Amino acid sequence: MVQQAEEPEQYHCGTRVSYFCSYSSDRIRELARPKKPKAAWENYSSRLEWGNQETIWPLSLSALTARPTPRIMFLAKPKKIFNGDLQRSCGRMSEIWQRPPLMDLALPSPRILKLAEPKKYQTAYLKQRPRSSPEWPMPTAALTCEASQRVLELARPKSVHPGFVLDRKVETQITDTARMTLTPPRTQRLAQPKIQKNTLCYDRGSPESMIRPVSRSAQQAVASVRTLELAKAKVVSPEYLPVHDTERPVTKAAKHAVTTPRIEELSQPCKRPTANLAQFDPDAFLVKESAKKAVCSSRLQKLARPIER
Numbered sequence: 001m002v003q004q005a006e007e008p009e010q011y012h013c014g015t016r017v018s019y020f021c022s023y024s025s026d027r028i029r030e031l032a033r034p035k036k037p038k039a040a041w042e043n044y045s046s047r048l049e050w051g052n053q054e055t056i057w058p059l060s061l062s063a064l065t066a067r068p069t070p071r072i073m074f075l076a077k078p079k080k081i082f083n084g085d086l087q088r089s090c091g092r093m094s095e096i097w098q099r100p101p102l103m104d105l106a107l108p109s110p111r112i113l114k115l116a117e118p119k120k121y122q123t124a125y126l127k128q129r130p131r132s133s134p135e136w137p138m139p140t141a142a143l144t145c146e147a148s149q150r151v152l153e154l155a156r157p158k159s160v161h162p163g164f165v166l167d168r169k170v171e172t173q174i175t176d177t178a179r180m181t182l183t184p185p186r187t188q189r190l191a192q193p194k195i196q197k198n199t200l201c202y203d204r205g206s207p208e209s210m211i212r213p214v215s216r217s218a219q220q221a222v223a224s225v226r227t228l229e230l231a232k233a234k235v236v237s238p239e240y241l242p243v244h245d246t247e248r249p250v251t252k253a254a255k256h257a258v259t260t261p262r263i264e265e266l267s268q269p270c271k272r273p274t275a276n277l278a279q280f281d282p283d284a285f286l287v288k289e290s291a292k293k294a295v296c297s298s299r300l301q302k303l304a305r306p307i308e309r
Contacts, residue, residue, distance in 0.1 A: 158309075
């Protein structure tokens with residue numbers, strides 16, 4: 001016997017890969033061939049029709065004469081209905097089957113009628129709250145208090161803008177005879193849109209030629225003084241400043257500058273207690289006595305006023 005030479009092997013990522021070029025190509029060609037149909041299917045040329053009980057493919061004699069096992073007969077039984085004559089479909093009752101005659105004549109129990117009654121208002125609540133009174137009881141101090149000038153100013157409704165214009169009336173009124181008239185064929189033909197040629201795409205031809213055709217009169221036209229004036233490019237404003245560079249050079253003095261003790265003191269971050277400690281500190285949000293006695297300046301009062309429109 002002649003010992004066959006071993007095929008070259010290659011290890012890639014810890015996995016051995018063997019190359020069988022001739023065997024793999026023949027195997028792929030064999031698997032690529034379509035599966036031959038059975039002899040019974042080649043001679044089967046029946047036309048399919050929807051709604052009948054015929055099978056798509058012919059059944060074999062063994063399939064027609066096969067006897068189901070007891071397990072298959074048990075699984076083939078329909079699901080038992082536990083709610084009488086009513087049939088349920090997807091969790092809902094269906095009216096396919098007959099309904100019991102007394103189902104529509106059933107009356108609810110006294111307990112269900114009592115629970116179905118709406119909630120009633122108490123007599124004391126109706127006496128204290130007539131229809132004209134507010135929902136909640138108002139104290140005497142709130143009923144006898146006098147509104148300040150600021151409250152009266154805020155209570156004024158917003159006035160209409162002086163430039164507001166009401167909706168204009170319809171200028172033209174179409175008569176009934178004009179609505180009921182029938183347009184003649186001539187008017188309908190004139191109302192149709194004009195069909196124009198497609199002038200969006202042109203054959204460019206040579207690269208030196210223009211994109212769209214220009215008439216001879218346009219080529220020989222001479223521009224007027226007004227046209228030349230309008231054709232001038234817009235001049236940049238003399239006050240225009242170019243955009244600053246994103247990178248600005250640092251001066252030599254700034255590189256060798258030494259911070260003073262005051263700047264170092266101000267650059268220190270503010271030290272505040274954590275939120276966990278602040279919630280247990282009763283004086284965390286204590287307002288100073290000087291802040292309680294502070295008087296608002298005239299400038300702050302002026303800035304606090306709303307904008308007058």
